[in-house]
Amino acid sequence: MTGRSAGYDVLVLGGGVAGCVLAARLSEDPDRTVCVVEAGPDFGRERSGWPKGVLNARALPREEVWERHAPAHRIRARLLGGSSCINGCWNTWGSEADHAEWARLGGPRWTAPAMEPYRLAAVERMGLRRAPEHEFSWWSRSALAAAAEIGFREVDMGTPGGPGYGTPLLNAFDGVRHNAAFAYLEAARSRPNLTVLADAAVDRLDVRDGRVRGVSIEVDGRRETLHADGYLLACGSFGSPAVLMRSGIGPAAHLREVGVRPEVDLPGVGSNLVDQPGVFVPLAPTDELNAALAEKEATGDLYVSRMLVRAASGLCPEGSWDLHLLPVAGPPLFGGLPRGQYEAGISAFVMKPASRGTVRLVSADHTAAPEIDPGFLSDEGGRDLAVLRSGLELVERMAATAALARLAGPARGPRARDLSDRELRARLGTYWHPVGTCAMGAPDDPRAVVDGEGRVRGVSNLRVVDASILPTVPAANTQLPVLAAAEMLADLVREAA
Ligand SMILES: Cc1cc2nc3c(=O)[nH]c(=O)nc-3n(C[C@H](O)[C@H](O)[C@H](O)COP(=O)(O)OP(=O)(O)OC[C@H]3O[C@@H](n4cnc5c(N)ncnc54)[C@H](O)[C@@H]3O)c2cc1C
Structure with missing residues (x-):
């Protein structure tokens, strides 16, 4: 004191x-x-x-x-x-x-x-490391194969490099x-x-x-x-x-x-x-995938994802990437499903949005939460929406690969590409x-x-x-x-x- x-x-x-x-x-x-x-x-x-x-x-x-x-x-x-x-x-x-x-x-x-x-x-102080083999589910391993199948090369996600697929560095050890x-x-x-x-x-x-x-x-x-x-x-x-x-x-x-x-x-x-918005495209897991995920969960090794893809839309400068594709399978992020059933799907995130939002005070009182407008997809030219649609096309291609199609089929409802702008906006999430x-x-x-x-x-x-x-x-x-x-x-x- x-x-x-x-x-x-x-x-x-x-x-x-x-x-x-x-x-x-x-x-x-x-x-x-x-x-x-x-x-x-x-x-x-x-x-x-x-x-x-x-x-x-x-x-x-x-x-x-x-x-x-x-x-x-x-x-x-x-x-x-x-x-x-x-x-x-x-x-x-x-x-x-x-x-x-x-x-x-x-x-x-x-x-x-x-x-x-x-x-x-x-990296050293946080002890960042790659996920050990046993943390990869059947889904995550297949997603790596799916990315290669649609033409991506493997890259190191911890360095600048370029577009490609790979595994992130993690600050988690044995689930902690x-x-x-x-x-x-x-x-x-x-x-x-x-x-x-x-x-x-x-x-x-x-x-x-x-x-x-x-x-x-x-x-x-x-x-x-x-x-x-x-x-x-x-x-x-x-x-x-x-x-x-x-x-x-x-x-x-x-x-x-x-x-x-x-x-x-x-x-x-x-x-x-500026924050990175994204849309999750749900898929319908097969019984075999649900069973494999349940087995993983029983041993404490179920992680919803262990890989991602850095992808470039047509609007992205050469050598860079402006999308993350994130295939996930496991318990839903929010809410729950009956025992033995899981959620599967792939998200596309807009990584370099042009849109801008604001943080404003509602009062001078520090206990009053500020007003936060993320401004998602608000750029005048509609560039962010175009990048998002390009990401959703890649999601569909990835979901249709031999590697992933045997694990999960299309979910009920319209395909992502058929959603109107309004419907896409209603489904927006954030990468935080x-x-x-x-x-x-x-x-x-x-x-x-x-x-x-x-x-x-x-x-x-x-x-x-x-x-x-x-x-x-x-x-x-x-x-x-x-x-x-x-x-x-x-x-x-x-x-x-
Ligand atoms: C749900 C979620 C998932 C995410 N997932 C990932 C991920 O997987 N990978 C990744 O790279 N990034 C992720 N992020 C983002 C990452 O965590 C942030 O980029 C990072 O934490 C930012 O660090 P910061 O120090 O700016 O803010 P923070 O880590 O948020 O720290 C701000 C701190 O300030 C304190 N604070 C705020 N106001 C006051 C006040 N008035 N008085 C005293 N203290 C105050 C808060 O309580 C907090 O502890 C995620 C974020 C969220 C919310």
Whole structure:
């Protein structure tokens, strides 16, 4: 408690994926006092103290989240470890083109070669590995064969490469989800210079004359103000813009509407939300597939998928990919089926959407959830819809291969290609990779919220370090890119001190 009244060198606000990296890396120097503030609980060092659902890597839990019954695109974790505690444990990497986009907006540190050491550091620290053979179901093995049958080559999903099929890197061991709190904080927890403050919600930063003077938090129902020399905001793509806006940093007109006095007019805060939408095409599993899946489930080895395809639509630049095809078979993601029956199908996800959404405050009260409009398929030219339709054609081709057709036939109802635009929109799901709401950009870019080092424009001692600063979404699952970005920015903070 000493630092709590005296202040810290660094306050990390948000104990999710990026927050755990920052807390661990910055407290490596024993002379730097670091406090990480997390709204949700900390279940501690011992695995036995963690909720079973959060540990179970075979399913996506809906516990320890901000809103239990919200639409799928709003799901985000509220506990130390952040969304790594509730996610699919899949780790892939984007294309060279993704990094070129980031480098153009954030500088040369963001190129794929410059980020490589940080990607490797994250892979090592998270213990990422390929799924062992026994975790592949008959379905997953057949899906690998199906991708080859329609002409894809095998690629390494952990490196830029190009289109192709392969297996992701996983942060799960024997069915246990190995989250960022385990990977990054296990050893760091015992350091006397690191404080983990859980169940402590960040309300707002006190910003005056271009500097953060303190942060107002609510802990155990009480108000407290914490102080530090430097503040690192890591509340994620929905949380970070909300904290900034409550602090008077954001689009001035919107802030006035909700009764917040603008301190720094940054129109980009909460704008530019980009997430990857997708459509699941259900198939009808044969009795043989159901029986094989039941057998796998009985031995504890049933995972709904262990492979994916990176595919390019006709609109995708040469050498890159703008689609993920994800064949799954197992218990449904949400809801249940009678014993011995499973869901099978293939999803197509739009990986590089042109559409943009928003995060906006509904009030200045920190307990009020922000309004989140993902803006799916809203781009004027209809490019995202065209990419999605191209993905669904590939899904149909994959489902019709000799390798998969013997495991599952067409489900009842219209074929995906016959669905109207309206019907497709009604079936949209998300890949849960929101980014871009505090986007980095060049000094002359009026939409930029932070620079390539995460520094917030107009506020001298504040950085944002999490998924929200990525200005475009990579053609990948975002956990590994966020881990690598946080590793890189932690290095910069250390150098700057
Ligand atoms: C259901 C789901 C499945 C996913 N599956 C995958 C996958 O398989 N592979 C993959 O690569 N990515 C996946 N992702 C995405 C991945 O988890 C995120 O990209 C990553 O967690 C982003 O890290 P972050 O640090 O930006 O945010 P988070 O990890 O979400 O951390 C933000 C933290 O800040 C805290 N916070 C927010 N507001 C406040 C506040 N006011 N005060 C204090 N603390 C606050 C939150 O409680 C949370 O702990 C998935 C995400 C979800 C939700």
